[in-house]
Amino acid sequence: MKEECKLLNNQVIVITGGAGLLGRQFCSVVAEHGGIAVVADCNAAAAARVAEEIAAKHSGRAVAKVLDITNKASISQLIETIHHEHGRIDAVVNNAYPRNPNFGHKLEDVTYDDFCENLNLHLGGYFLVAQQFGLLFREHAGGNIINMASIYGIMAPRFDIYANTTMTMPVEYAAIKSAIVHLTKYFAQYFKGNNIRVNCLSPGGILDGQPSEFLARYNNFAASKGMLDANDLQGALLFLLSDMSKFINGQNIVIDDGWSL
Template sequence: MLKNNVVVITGGAGLIGQEFVKAVVENGGVAVIADIDKNVGEKTKNKLSDELNTKNIDFVKLDITSKRSLQECIKKLDREYGKINALVNNAYPRNKNYGKHFFDVEYDDFVVNVGLNLGGYFLTSQQFAKYFKKQKYGNIINIGSIYGVVAPRFEVYDGTSMTMPVEYTAIKSGLIHLTKYMAKFFKGMNIRVNTLSPGGILDAQPKTFLEKYKKECLNKGMLDKSDLKGTFIYLLSDMSKYVNGQNIIVDDGFTI
C-alpha cells in the first residue's frame, strides 16, 4: 500500500507513534521517527528494526516547536530520500504542570501547553506544506482525539487520579478545525490533510477506569494501539485519495 513512501511520524518513539512506524514498514514504506528524545528515538529505531528485520526505519531528532529544527529535518530528509510523501503529526509535547484538574490549571500553563501542542502541529504542518507545495504533492495526518469531538465523560475518572485536562480539549478540537482550514488553503496544491481521532488506548490504566470507560463503548472499550493501523494506512494510501479535510474517529462508538 505504501511502497517506497517516505512517512515522517512526529513523536514516533511514543506509545502510538511506534505502532504507526510498524504499520508504515509493514506496508512497504520508509518510516522516519521524528522525535525530540534522541536517546529513546534511537533505541526505538534499533528495537523496531530488529523486530521487523528492516532497514526502512530512520530517526531524526526533531522539536516540533522549533522552526529551525523543522527546517533542518526537512533538508536532511530531502538530501537522503529526495522526497517526503507524508507527515503524521503525532507528537505530544506538554510541560511539567500538564494534567491538572480544571480549577488548578494556571493561565500560563494553559497557554504554554496549547502553544506547544496545537502551535507545534501548526508550525510542523506549515513547514512541511512549504516543501509539499514545491514537490507538488503531500499528505498530512493529524492525530486528534475523541475529546476534540465530545465533552469528557468525567465520571469515568472517578476514584482515580486521572482527569481529562482542559488544554487537551482546546488542542484537539482546534486541531480538527485546523485540519479543515489547511485542507482548503491547500486547494490546487495536491496536498491533503485529515484528522484521525482515536479513542482511549490501553496503557496499564486502573481497572476501575477501564470498566467505566467500557460502559461508554459498544464492544471492546479501550483500544489496543494496533487497532488504529487500518484507518492509519487507509489515510496514508491512495485508497483515500479524495478524502480531504475529514476527521475519522476510531473509538468503538465512544462518541456516539
C-alpha cells in the same frame, strides 16, 4: 510480496513523536507496508531504539531523527536531512505529544501560564509542522498531512469515569484537540489544488496501564472491545496514507469502538 506491490510503495513518511505509544505502532505499520518510517522525536535515544527494532524486521525501512516540533529550525533541519538522504518526503503524521510538567491538572488548578504554555507547545507545534510540511509539499507537487486529534476534540468529557482516580480530561486538551480538528479543514482548504491532502484521526482512549475501576467505567460506553490497543489505530493510518483514500480530504476519522456515540 515484492516491495513495489506494497501499499505505501517506498513513500518516505515522517512520524513526529514516533517513539511514543502510538508513534511506535505508526512507524511499524509504515515499514510493514513498504514505506520508509522516519521516527522523528525529541527523545533521541527512544527514537533510535524504535527505529532499530523496526529495521530488524524490515531492513532499511526505519530511520531515527531528532525533532522538536516547537522549533522551526529543527523542522527545517529535519526536512533538509531527509531530502538529502532519501530524495523525497511523501507524508507527515503530526503525532508528537508535548506538554509541560503541570499538564493534566483539574480545571480549578490550571493557571493561565500553564494553559497558554500547553497550547503553545502542542497546538503551536502542530501548526508549525503542518505549515512547514504544507509549504514543502506545495513546492514539491504534493504530499499528505495527517494530524492526531482525539474524541475529546469533538465531544464534552465524561467526567464521571475519572471518579476516585488522579486522572481527568484536561481543559487544555479540549482546546488543543478541537482546534486541531478545525485546523485540519483550514489547511485542506488552503492547499486545495496543490495535490495536498490533510486529514485527522480522533482516537478514543488507548490502553496504557490505566486503573481497572476506570477501565470498567470507560468500557461501559464502548460497542465491543472497550478501550483500544495502540495497534488498533494502524489500519486507519494506513488507509489515510495510501491511495485508497486519495479523494478524502479535510476529514476527521473517529476510532473509538463507538465510545463517543
